[in-house]
Amino acid sequence: MASLRNTPAPAADPRDGYLDAARACILDVGWRRTTLTEVARRAGVSRMTIYRAWPDMPTLLGDLMTREWGEVVATRAAAADVVTAVVDTVRALRDNELFLRIVELDPELLLPYLLARRGRSQDAVLELVAARVAAGQADGTVRTGDPATIARGLLLACHGFVLSAQTMVDDQVSETDLDEELRHLLTVALAP
Incomplete structure (x- = not known):
């Protein structure tokens, strides 16, 4: 039986961090002025990472x-x-x-x-x-x-x-x- 002590904790969903970045953008400039590119920049990931998760802002x-x-x-x-x-x-x-x-x-x-x-x-x-x-x-x-x-x-x-x-x-x-x-x-x- 494997030791639970050495079992890594499940990784948090990275999409939560991206949603946090989107939330921060919307709070700063509103939805209409928030872009997936800006969300990626704030999240510290590439635009393609965000585009793979969501095809568009809606x-x-x-x-x-x-x-x-x-x-x-x-x-x-x-x-x-x-x-x-x-x-x-x-x-x-x-x-x-x-x-x-x-x-x-x-x-x-x-x-x-x-x-x-x-x-x-x-x-x-x-x-x-x-x-x-x-x-x-x-x-x-x-x-x-x-x-x-x-x-x-x-x-x-x-x-x-x-x-x-x-x-x-x-x-x-x-x-x-x-x-x-x-x-x-x-x-x-x-x-x-």
């Missing part, structure tokens, strides 16, 4: 958004209840620096995911929320209904709280007030 951006939003969601998915998990995730997405930079400089990047199709990260969120809804139904804390349909309804409602909350904040209503309103809406929507 494909790289899709992988970056999937990784970024997936991490945000995963760190909040274990909250005690589905309402807290969703509200915390909405707040974290709204405060995420990559998300904020995309909204600030390149908001059109988000339109396909709002108007034409779901992305991988949206599908992952739907899967997590549907599982949490089903678990809540099993323990009697969530109303009956198809968990997938309920999850999709919740995601649609949350889009506005992520993307448009800043348009509703002023001297009368804060983001915290809106988060509490979202908590109330979700609580009522899921009540058995």
Whole structure:
């Protein structure tokens, strides 16, 4: 039997470093001004290395958004209840620096995911929320209904709280007030 002590640790996926370089570029200059060549330069690799991983910037951006939003969601998915998990995730997405930079400089990047199709990260969120809804139904804390349909309804409602909350904040209503309103809406929507 081979010694575990001498077994090398699995190598980290080099693509993570490339995605980190892409993230840094987008934070600095925005998506439209970021090129695969610049990503390669920041990552310290050849352009061909990046082109072998991603044929174009939209494909790289899709992988970056999937990784970024997936991490945000995963760190909040274990909250005690589905309402807290969703509200915390909405707040974290709204405060995420990559998300904020995309909204600030390149908001059109988000339109396909709002108007034409779901992305991988949206599908992952739907899967997590549907599982949490089903678990809540099993323990009697969530109303009956198809968990997938309920999850999709919740995601649609949350889009506005992520993307448009800043348009509703002023001297009368804060983001915290809106988060509490979202908590109330979700609580009522899921009540058995």
